[in-house]
Amino acid sequence: MGFQEVFGALPEASARAPGRVNLLGEHTDYQEGYVLPTPIPYFTQVEAGRAEGRVEAYSETLGELRARPLASPAQGDFLDYLLGVVWALREAGHPVPGARFYVRSQVPLGAGLSSSAALEVAALKALRALYRLPLSDLEVALLAQRAEVAYVGVRCGIMDQMAASLGEVGQALFLDTRTLEHENLPLPQGTRVAVLDLGLSRRLAEGGYNQRRQEAEEAARRLGVRSLREVADLCLVESLPSPLDRRARHIVSENLRVLRGVEALRKGDAGGFGALMTQSHRSLAQDYEVSLPELDALVEAALEAGALGAKLTGAGFGGAVVALVAEALWEDFQRTLRDRFPGLRLL
Structure with missing residues (x-):
């Protein structure tokens, strides 16, 4: 199974992002503190194509195809994260009319390894390529966090999205969540x-x-x-x-x-x-x-x-x-x- 089998067309863009573990700095990021996560060599891969007025997505892990109009509220399923990043982009003024996604992931769900941030960041980077959006990796992380907080409804800090967007496997990302200054350390x-x-x-x-x-x-x-x-x-x-x-x-x-x-x-x-x-x-x-x-x-x-x-x-x-x-x-x-x-x- 792949994008073409599900949607009847070839994907137009693709991106991936890693899961992460946090070595130190647990529950400090939402209090403007310091964190020290490291990405793990397990990735979420997102293939994307254009769509109008809706978001459609197939999760290979769940074996589910879901679709909703852009104006839909969160419903408690995996599509929330993908609708959320499209919503965040549109709120920020980026002209994204909709999207189709095919998602495959090596990051275990619900294990505290940031599967949601990996999905958000991979989807945003795929949309960045698909619609040629002028976004830095830092802006991708901030948009991913906004999607999870304001659309999905989880009041997360910025650490997970920063690690997924800016971290490097084999290094620890030292991040000041107040200033967003960051450094990768071996x-x-x-x-x-x-x-x-x-x-x-x-x-x-x-x-x-x-x-x-x-x-x-x-x-x-x-x-x-x-x-x-x-x-x-x-x-x-x-x-x-x-x-x-x-x-x-x-x-x-x-x-x-x-x-x-x-x-x-x-x-x-x-x-x-x-x-x-x-x-x-x-x-x-x-x-x-x-x-x-x-x-x-x-x-x-x-x-x-x-x-x-x-x-x-x-x-x-x-x-x-x-x-x-x-x-x-x-x-x-x-x-x-x-x-x-x-x-x-x-x-």
Whole structure:
């Protein structure tokens, strides 16, 4: 099956974008903080063709063909993301009359690997080529975020879309989400990033993500700051009522971990970087309360199997674990974890 079989014509443009894991900087991006994601070598490929007044799309993964007029509201399916990017382009003044899409993806759905951002960015880059739109990769990321927030209804930060549009596989993208300054930094030599997926899917729009975001906003308001990015002293958060004190403590300490992680990457300090990843998971589990017992067990098992560090990746409430593993231990690491978790998928 391909574009021509579904739509009866050849595609006119094509683009792809990667999934991502977040090494450090979880739940900081919507508080103008620092993040450190890395793209993974698993991509969403989008082929596109012209259409008038509607968006049609076939998902190879789901085996579904869907179509709706441009003015349609979100309906809770995969087409929302594609209608959303067309909507965002039209809102920004770009003359996009509609589109047809054929989507194939290697990025697991619902695993916290940014399958939605990969789809949005790939679709936007395909539309950029199809309609010859004057868009930079940074503008693509911003439009993708707008589509997800304003059309799909998930109040995400900018990290996922920036990683999908500007990141490079094998490097970490150090991003200041306030200024959008960014830098790609090489991962430590002799290590590899492992993604451990137990299939614990979750739906961001229906889970606790929006609640955590509201709690962070309330904590910032009570502290009298625009965002928790402006808080550098952890003692200040102790004045907040529960659970706002814990939520703010995670975000403030996580920003510090990202900055220390960047220093570790610049020095090639794999052990130091891994320790920061593990500290991040403890904070996500205890202070931000977005982990699950299954994720905690998987993190501990990864550490016992020799990982330099491990943490949940993505918003939590399900999803996957990311681990930093020495290349020399990779085969033993895989074998140990597969023996303990027979249904585990390693990426």
